[in-house]
Amino acid sequence: MTAAEWLRRNAGEIADLTAWHLWLSILPLLIGLLVALPLGRLAHRSRRLYPMLVALAGLVYTVPSLALFILLPKLLGTRILDPVNVVIALSVYTTALLVRVVADGLAAVPADVIQSAHAMGYRSHQRLIRIELPIAVPVIAAGLRVAAVSNVSIVSMAALLGVPQLGSLFTQGFQLHFFTPIVTGVVLSLVIALVLDGLILLAGHSLTPWQPRRSAR
Amino acid sequence: MSTSITGWLTDPVNWSGPDGIPAQTLAHLELSGMALTIALVIGVPVGLLIGHTGRGAFLVGGLANALRALPTLGVLMIAVLLITPHIASDLAFTIPSLIVLVLLAVPPILTNTYAGVFAVDAAAVDAARGMGWRGRDILLRVQLPCALPLILSGIRAAALQIIATATVAAYVSLGGLGRFLIDGLAQSDYAQMAGGAILVAALALAVELLLLGLARLLVSPGLTRRVSRRTSPPAVPASATATATAQ
Numbered sequence: 189m190t191a192a193e194w195l196r197r198n199a200g201e202i203a204d205l206t207a208w209h210l211w212l213s214i215l216p217l218l219i220g221l222l223v224a225l226p227l228g229r230l231a232h233r234s235r236r237l238y239p240m241l242v243a244l245a246g247l248v249y250t251v252p253s254l255a256l257f258i259l260l261p262k263l264l265g266t267r268i269l270d271p272v273n274v275v276i277a278l279s280v281y282t283t284a285l286l287v288r289v290v291a292d293g294l295a296a297v298p299a300d301v302i303q304s305a306h307a308m309g310y311r312s313h314q315r316l317i318r319i320e321l322p323i324a325v326p327v328i329a330a331g332l333r334v335a336a337v338s339n340v341s342i343v344s345m346a347a348l349l350g351v352p353q354l355g356s357l358f359t360q361g362f363q364l365h366f367f368t369p370i371v372t373g374v375v376l377s378l379v380i381a382l383v384l385d386g387l388i389l390l391a392g393h394s395l396t397p398w399q400p401r402r403s404a405r
Numbered sequence: 406m407s408t409s410i411t412g413w414l415t416d417p418v419n420w421s422g423p424d425g426i427p428a429q430t431l432a433h434l435e436l437s438g439m440a441l442t443i444a445l446v447i448g449v450p451v452g453l454l455i456g457h458t459g460r461g462a463f464l465v466g467g468l469a470n471a472l473r474a475l476p477t478l479g480v481l482m483i484a485v486l487l488i489t490p491h492i493a494s495d496l497a498f499t500i501p502s503l504i505v506l507v508l509l510a511v512p513p514i515l516t517n518t519y520a521g522v523f524a525v526d527a528a529a530v531d532a533a534r535g536m537g538w539r540g541r542d543i544l545l546r547v548q549l550p551c552a553l554p555l556i557l558s559g560i561r562a563a564a565l566q567i568i569a570t571a572t573v574a575a576y577v578s579l580g581g582l583g584r585f586l587i588d589g590l591a592q593s594d595y596a597q598m599a600g601g602a603i604l605v606a607a608l609a610l611a612v613e614l615l616l617l618g619l620a621r622l623l624v625s626p627g628l629t630r631r632v633s634r635r636t637s638p639p640a641v642p643a644s645a646t647a648t649a650t651a652q
C-alpha cells in the first residue's frame with residue numbers, strides 16, 4: 189500500500205485520533221492551571237510553604253509518565269485503558285510545573301504596584317485578579333507553553349497501554365513495519381504542539397496589551 | 406497472575422537470573438549511563454562555548470523547544486525500522502534507543518549550561534580579566550564554577566528524562582526495567598506492570614537524590630545563591646536572577 193492510499197483509507201481514524209490527542213493534551217493543561225493558580229498563590233504568600241511546594245513539585249516530576257499511567261488505575265480504581273488515567277497524570281505534571289511558575293510570576297509584580305493598588309482601595313482578592321495576575325501573565329504564559337508542548341509529547345506514551353491518540357499510529361506502524369502511520373503521527377503531534385504553543389503565545393499577548401512586542405523567548 | 410504488587414516485588418524468583426530485577430536495573434542504568442555520557446560530551450562543551458562567546462544563542466532556544474515537542478516513541482520506532490535492516494545484532498535496537506535518549510538529554514544540558522554561563526555576574530568576569538586572565542582561564546575557573554548550579558540542574562533534568570524514557574526501549578525488545586511493564590502488559594499481569602512501574606519511579610528518585618547530593622558536594626560554598634534563594638522570597642528565572650546577583 190502506498191502512503192497516499194493509506195492516508196486516504198484511514199483519514200477518518202486519523203481525524204479521530206487527532207481529536208483524542210488534542211483533548212488529552214488540552215484538558216490537563218486547563219485542569220493543571222486551575223489547580224496551580226491557588227497553590228501558586230499560597231506558595232507565593234508563605235515563605236515556609238514555597239520551598240515545600242517547590243520540592244514536592246520536583247518530586248512529582250521525577251515519576252516517569254509511563255509508570256504513572258500504570259500506577260494510577262490501582263490508586264483510582266480505574267481500568268488501565270481508561271483515558272482518565274492520562275488526563276489525571278498530565279494534570280498532576282502540569283500542576284507541578286505551574287505551581288512554581290505562578291508563585292514566581294506573582295513574586296515578580298513590583299511592590300509599588302501592589303502598594304498603589306492597596307492605596308486605591310483594592311481588597312486582596314480584587315487586587316489579585318485585577319492587578320497581580322494580569323501582570324504575572326507573561327511568566328505564567330511562558331510556563332504554560334512549556335507544559336503544553338511537553339504534554340503533547342507525553343500523551344503519545346499512552347499508546348503503549350492502548351489508550352487511543354496519535355501514538356496509536358506509532359504502535360500500528362511499528363507492528364506492520366510501515367513508516368507512513370508513524371511519520372503521520374509524528375508530524376501531526378508536532379503540528380498540534382506548534383499550534384498550541386502559538387495560541388498560548390497569542391493569548392498571552394492579547395491579555396497584556398501594555399507589554400512591548402518583543403520576539404518570543 | 407493473581408499475585409499482588411507487593412507479592413510480585415518480594416517474590417525471590419523475580420530477584421534472580423538474567424531477567425530478574427537486579428539484572429534489568431543494571432541494564433536500565435547501563436543504557437541510561439551511556440546516553441547521559443554522550444549527551445554530556447555534546448551538550449556541556451557546546452553550551453560553554455555559546456555562553457562564553459555569546460554566539461549562536463538564538464539557535465539554542467529554538468532547537469531546545471523544537472526537540473521538546475518531538476514524540477519520543479514515534480522517533481524511536483522510525484529509528485529502529487530504519488536501522489534494523491542494516492544491522493543484525495542487538496545494536497539494531499541499542500543504537501536507535503541511544504539516539505533518541507541523547508536527543509532528549511542534550512537540550513536541557515545545553516540550554517542550562519549556556520544560560521548558566523551567560524548569567525554569571527559580569528563583575529566577576531571583569532575582575533578576572535582585570536587580574537590578567539584570558540578567555541580559557543576565565544571560562545574554566547570563573548564562569549564554569551559560577552554556572553555549576555544551573556549546569557547540574559540541567560544534567561539532573563536530562564538524567565530523569567533518560568531514565569523515564571529508557572523504559573520505552575523495552576517495547577523495541579531491549580532490556581531494562583521497561584521489560585516488566587511491557588511483558589506485564591502482554592501477559593495482562595498487572596502486578597508485574599505495577600511492580601516494574603514502582604521500580605522505575607524508585608530508580609528515578611534515587612538518581613535524583615544522588616545528583617542533588619553530588620551538586621551539594623561540587624558547588625563552591627562561596628556561591629550562596631542556592632541557599633539564599635531558598636530563604637529569601639523567590640526571584641523570577643533568568644533575567645531576575647541576573648539582577649539579583651548584580652545588586
